[in-house]
Structures are given as structure tokens and as C-alpha cells.
Amino acid sequence: MLQLLKGSNTDRLLLLAALLAITFSWFVIQAQISAGPAMAEIYHGQILLATYPLPQAGEAEQRFEVEGELGETVVVLDQQGARIASSPCSTQHCVLSGAHRHAGDIIACVPNRILISIRGKSASGYDAIVE
Amino acid sequence: MMIPRPPLAELEGKAQWLALLLLAIGLHMFEAAMPSLGPWFKPGLANLVTLLVLVMMGPRAAIAVAIGRVVVGSFFIGTLFTPTFVISMAGGLAAAFIMIAAWRYIPGISLIGISLLGALAHMLAQFVTVESLFIQQGVLYYALPPLLLLSCITGWINGALARYISARLTHDI
Numbered sequence: 001m002l003q004l005l006k007g008s009n010t011d012r013l014l015l016l017a018a019l020l021a022i023t024f025s026w027f028v029i030q031a032q033i034s035a036g037p038a039m040a041e042i043y044h045g046q047i048l049l050a051t052y053p054l055p056q057a058g059e060a061e062q063r064f065e066v067e068g069e070l071g072e073t074v075v076v077l078d079q080q081g082a083r084i085a086s087s088p089c090s091t092q093h094c095v096l097s098g099a100h101r102h103a104g105d106i107i108a109c110v111p112n113r114i115l116i117s118i119r120g121k122s123a124s125g126y127d128a129i130v131e
Numbered sequence: 132m133m134i135p136r137p138p139l140a141e142l143e144g145k146a147q148w149l150a151l152l153l154l155a156i157g158l159h160m161f162e163a164a165m166p167s168l169g170p171w172f173k174p175g176l177a178n179l180v181t182l183l184v185l186v187m188m189g190p191r192a193a194i195a196v197a198i199g200r201v202v203v204g205s206f207f208i209g210t211l212f213t214p215t216f217v218i219s220m221a222g223g224l225a226a227a228f229i230m231i232a233a234w235r236y237i238p239g240i241s242l243i244g245i246s247l248l249g250a251l252a253h254m255l256a257q258f259v260t261v262e263s264l265f266i267q268q269g270v271l272y273y274a275l276p277p278l279l280l281l282s283c284i285t286g287w288i289n290g291a292l293a294r295y296i297s298a299r300l301t302h303d304i
Contacts (some may be wrong), residue, residue, distance in 0.1 A: 005291045011244035018251060018283055026276035033273060046267040067231060091215060104273040110214045110265045117270040 021054050024126055034103040038120040040082040044068055045113045054101060055079055055120070068112030075116060084109060132134065148192055152199050155180035159204030159219075172281055175250055177204070178226050179289045179296075182246055186297050190231040197227040214265055218257050225256030242297065243290030250286025254278055 007015070039056040042064060054077055055061060061078035063085070070086035076108035081101030084094045087109050100118055107116040159177040177200055185193035201223050205216040229252035233245045254275070260273050 007243035008239055008241040010239035011241050014244050021281045022276050029273050043268050106274040110261055113265050115266045115268055
């Protein structure tokens with residue numbers, strides 16, 4: 001079985017190069033976006049519609065109704081993170097992808113051209129239990 | 132007037148190509164229906180068929196399968212000419228072209244390396260398509276590195292599977 005997964009030397013070299021490039025870009029991206037408090041950015045196509053901090057424990061949830069290409073996408077920001085609660089698209093991938101709270105996470109509804117991007121340190125419930 | 136009967140070998144080749152196209156369409160639909168690991172990620176089994184066709188029948192047949200399976204597969208899923216279709220087509224074609232280039236020009240590469248490059252090209256092309264056509268935001272690329280890591284894994288495994296299958300198929304025929 002393991003013999004089956006054995007590539008040639010060229011294959012391994014390519015894998016190594018790919019892994020190095022991916023890891024490097026991952027570090028660069030994380031360094032850029034994990035500064036500051038956790039924020040959700042909501043975009044429609046090229047336009048930044050709103051930047052809003054993710055609610056901390058005890059804070060009320062926020063609901064945004066965002067007008068996209070097909071209709072209204074409802075974005076909810078709560079302690080779980082940001083999620084799309086409803087969308088007019090047929091695939092519903094964006095709704096099914098659930099809540100996201102880590103820097104670099106994105107939720108995209110391509111048919112409706114809505115994008116939610118998370119940046120900043122995620123103030124997760126787990127971080128708050130340190131005491 | 133008698134229409135000359137095509138040679139049997141040619142008919143067999145066409146039947147084999149068609150069988151692989153149908154397999155690719157089936158896998159395309161299966162992947163669309165299966166519970167996804169995320170909206171951006173699929174195991175790439177349909178691309179495995181493109182790779183098999185490439186090594187068994189050459190570049191033109193491989194590109195025809197890549198286009199054919201996206202068009203027919205999307206027709207059955209109900210996403211024909213939607214953004215999902217455009218993204219699938221860009222990914223499938225990019226993977227096919229990169230795999231052809233790797234197969235032709237990189238010495239010492241096996242099906243595993245070709246599949247690895249194909250999987251990476253597929254993921255990159257999808258993001259570039261979304262960024263240039265639908266959501267013109269650079270922040271989209273922030274989600275790319277973890278997905279490319281997954282692509283490395285699936286690309287490698289699919290390559291190993293393709294090597295196993297093609298060895299069996301060419302042995303039997």
C-alpha cells in the first residue's frame with residue numbers, strides 16, 4: 001500500500017517546493033492579518049460595505065442584510081463568529097459553511113457576489129477561560 | 132453506396148474514451164452531491180480521469196474529457212452557465228493544461244507529480260477566476276494556503292491511484 005504512494009525523486013522535489021511556498025505564504029499572510037482585534041469585513045463585489053468587530057462573550061449578536069447580485073444575504077455576527085444565515089443563491093454553500101472566527105477565514109457566496117473576511121486575533125471563548 | 136466500416140481499433144479507442152468521459156461525468160456529479168469539506172474543496176476524483184485519459188490517449192482527448200465532463204456534469208446538476216460552472220471549467224481546464232505541460236516537459240516526473248501539479252493548478256485557477264470575475268477582493272487569497280495544502284494531499288493520492296489504475300488498464304487491454 002505504501003509502495004503505491006511512493007513518487008519519483010522529481011515528484012518529491014515538486015512536493016517539497018510546493019510545501020515550502022505554501023508554508024511561507026501562509027506565514028506572511030498570518031503576520032499581516034492577525035494584528036488587532038477580530039473584525040469581520042463584508043464585501044459586495046469590489047465594494048467594502050462594512051467592517052465590524054466580532055461580538056465578545058456577553059455582547060449581543062449583530063445582523064446585517066446585505067444586498068447582492070441575486071438578492072438579500074443575511075450576515076450574522078455572534079460569539080461563534082461570522083456566518084451567513086440566509087442567502088438567495090441556489091447552492092447554499094455559503095450558509096452550510098457555518099460560522100468562522102479565525103484570521104484569514106473567508107465566507108464567500110459567489111453567485112450573490114458577497115464575501116465576508118475575518119481578520120485580527122479571534123477572541124474565542126477558549127482564550128477567555130485562561131483564568 | 133457502402134459506407135466503409137471504421138477499423139475496429141479506432142472504434143475501440145472511441146468507446147474507451149466515451150467510457151472514461153461517462154466515468155468523469157459520474158464522478159463530477161458524485162463530488163457535487165457528496166457532503167463537502169468546505170465550499171472550495173473537493174477530492175478531485177474527476178480530475179483523476181482527465182489524467183488517466185492523458186496518459187492513455189494523449190492531450191487532445193484529455194482536454195475533450197475535461198470540457199465534456201464539466202458541461203454535461205453541470206447540465207445534470209443544474210449549474211450550467213452559472214458561476215459554479217465557470218469556476219469548474221476554469222479549474223478543470225487549468226489542471227488539464229498544466230498536467231499536459233508537466234507530462235511533456237518535466238523529465239523524471241511520474242503520474243503522482245503530474246497529479247500534484249494538476250491539483251494545485253485547479254485550486255489556484257478557481258481562486259483567480261472568482262477574484263477576477265465575481266468578487267474582486269485580494270482578501271480572497273488569504274484562504275488559499277490551507278486549501279493548497281489539502282490539494283497537495285489529494286493530488287498525491289489521486290496520482291498514486293491513477294498510476295495503479297493505468298497500470299492495470301494497459302495490462303488488461
